[in-house]
Amino acid sequence: MSILSFILILPLLGAALVALQPGKSRLSIRAIALITTFLSMMLAIFAFVGFQGAAQGLGGFRYVQKINWVESLDINYLVGADGINIGLILMASIVSFAAVCVSHSIENRIKEFHFLMLIMIAGILGAFMSIDLFFFYFFHELALVPTFIMIGVWGRGEQRQYATFKMTLYLTLGALVALAGLVLLYVESGARTFDLIALSQQLGANPLRPESQQLIFGFLLFGFGILVSLWPFHSWAPIGYGAAPTATAMLHAGVLKKFGIYGLIRVALPLLPQGAHDWAQVLAWLCLGNILYCGWVAMRQKDLNQLIGHSSVAHMGFVFLGIASLSLIGLSGAVLVMIAHGFLAALCFALSGYLWDQKKTLEMSRYGGLLQQIPFIGTLLVMAMMAGCGLPGFANFAGEVTVLFGAWQTLPSFVIGTTWGALIIGAIYALRAIRRMLHGPVAEGTIPVIDTPHYWAKLPYLLLIGCLLLFGIFPSLLTERISQSMKPIIKAIEAGNQRELILLANEPAKPMNRLSGANQP
């Protein structure tokens, strides 16, 4: 029984136990949720620390466990960790624990909320640890219905019906397109298996035709891209996060969104290297759309949640740039940004949730002088905003600068656009938010805001900011593990490139053969 299966089972067990509790017993429900996610988090930290590097080659996974599921289709419950997803699993479990902590403010229908949240957490963790393509999709979809219900029932604002339907429809569309791509991969590869390791071996030896690769990569790119709010399919994200309750926003923006990028890096890049080359330019242009367009829109937002939502979409542009660079440094940076942004988005939404609980509004003009009123939360908000700008010392800086370095070789002009967009535009809206809400005199006639009463309430925020600082000051903790596992993927991409070059080199031979001896240009 692999440690990863334990990490996955704990939230499911928690959900089952919560379902058995009477609806009113807040203490037992909260206790079960907190304990199971805490244990899950501890196991994930243990697994992360104990991860001493992957075994060689693309099949280099640790903590592997396989349970046969459907023989005829060769779908198996197959979980494993390598350098890329061990960090993601760690981030997911920490954010999950923090999300459960901040849900203490939910008052009505506590049992249903925690039940749905624990199922969502199980889905997220399962999605990151799966090496079987079918279960990859399966776990992600498991988190969909809980998201829908949570935003509908416990969401905020008048728009929440529209928001939850828009989000669910967009995410389902993206997931179905990605599923079509995954099934096509299964069908066309001839390997008759959904096992990623076997597929990568099969496709390493006999890659697909370039046309097939282009088609399937396109499916996966747009399918996974919609899930990650790739421009122009991003409009579900800000409105969805604006309407979502705090825990759902943290889990979705922080963790579940990363699933799409993880899918691209894990599945699309190594298995379809030729397709990746063909689509890299398109991806680079779309990522500019994310960074510049969404950054611009973020500047105009008057609501804090909308601001954070748009800025989170904008940050995804960095990840896409890293992927489009198809280089070791760029891709490692992309994963680093993923992990860092997970913590950051979770922290931002947790803080805005705190403010919402107190004042029931997030319009930035209604706040003022928060640093005086609530120094702890205010300081954290400043730190979060600065981290989003890419201030060194936070993990986001490490990731973003790595992506920019990695992309310089292949996509220099995009790097310039990204730097300008992210740093300048990002700084504008972040600093503006800080100035309006945190600095200055306490706004007159507004309801006073209370700071966190005791240390237990401070815990989730401290946990998240601690991780941001830890991985910002020691990014090698992550990059060592990531780059080791990224090397085989880069090798696969380059092998695909080589094959293409060899094919191109062979072509002029044909005309010469037909007209015997004559030299053809």
Add this chain to the structure above:
Amino acid sequence: MNISASILEIAVVLLGVVIMLADLWTPPKYKSWLGVGSAAGLLLILAGSFFLQVNEPIQAFGGMYVLDAFALFFKRFFIVATMLVLLISVEYSKKFQSGSGEYFSLSLFALSGMMFAASANHFALLFVSLELITITFYILTSFLRHQIISLEAGIKYLILGALSSAFLLYGIALVYGATGTMQFDALRAQSANMVQSPLLLVGLLMILAGLGFKIAAFPFQIWAPDVYQGSPNSTTAFLAVGSKAAGFALLMRLLMSAVPDVALSWEPLLMGMAAITILYGNLCALPQRNLKRLLGYSSIAHAGYLMMGVAAMSLNGSGAILYYLSGYLFTVIAAFLVIILVMQHTGAEDIIQLAQLHQRAPGLAGMLALSMVSLAGIPPLAGFFGKFLLLRAVLEQASVHTAYYGLVAVAVIGVVISLVYYFGIIRTIYWEKQQLVADEIHVSPLSRVVLWVCAVLMIYLGILPNRLMEAASTAVESLKF
């Protein structure tokens, strides 16, 4: 003249006769127990079916009737479906002012028709079994004789059913004229040489029209929403599952066993039918406010997804159809049982009746939500795995014929559209603002058992698909495609 091959049908008919006779001596208070009795009898017949060995197909009645793995799978499917329908009609029979005993025995006769249809290897048996099913359903549909909407539904079904039977007969006559045989095995040999024969093609098209009516595929689906809305709820459930499955069983056997060469050349036609059916069903369901009518349109959409499996023209596609139907069965039964329980007092069938159901009856609300999620095709439920298998079958063909990508695109769009109304129902159940003053909902122990069985099976078929997948593959292999 191997009568013993049809032992299951004989048992069912006998059971129906016994129930009809028992109805004469049962006091009105205990009439609903006839339903339970017939369900128990069906359980025994189902157990008996597991003693039948069909390693080799058994033919009977001069090649008209065949008992192979495919037929046996569908027979068991129909028995389970009718068992569940009888149990939910026990709940519903309180509404019948008289004749509930006949309702149960008529359902059993319809079942026998479906079982004959699963074994049909000859056009005569195909027609007779189809008529047995349809005529019984004319009566079952208009069973609420004192409600005009039920009578109207019955008349609509009768008229359109008669029209489709006419098409079917004419088509059969043309095929006979072209090939000189009505038996499927002989037809297979003959049609291999006659793929271009216009007489044969027109005949088969007309037969397709007749069968298309049964499965409510475009352009033969007009009757479905009205008939679904007007029928008694348990009949609607029976129509949605049993009648549709019978149509698909006949279609599969016809296209893949009897005229495979013609069917292969019809791929564009079948793809088009599937695509338009999916779009029609889903788009028309969006504005519906009546729950039964919505489920009628959604049933058309599901027929479209199943047609995708037919259009794939492969063993994987057919296996997927069988799996999908099985999951669909339990989902529909659960959904209709909840509707019967919730709306038995009010009699109205608007979706708004479900408002805040989670407060009035949390178990029922959860069950209906589970059914909606399964119909939408979300893991880890049966509906998802069925759709996954269908998608795989179509994508396998797509790498050979690129037109199938269009079908996949339509299916994806269809699923996304369907989410709007399925999740809209979940929304009404859990957080509709309008408050309803409604009675307490009484759930009998029998209904509770049925709901639990359906829920468990919906989840089981979603997460442990192995057994049923093996059974489905064995079944479709006997089609010898």
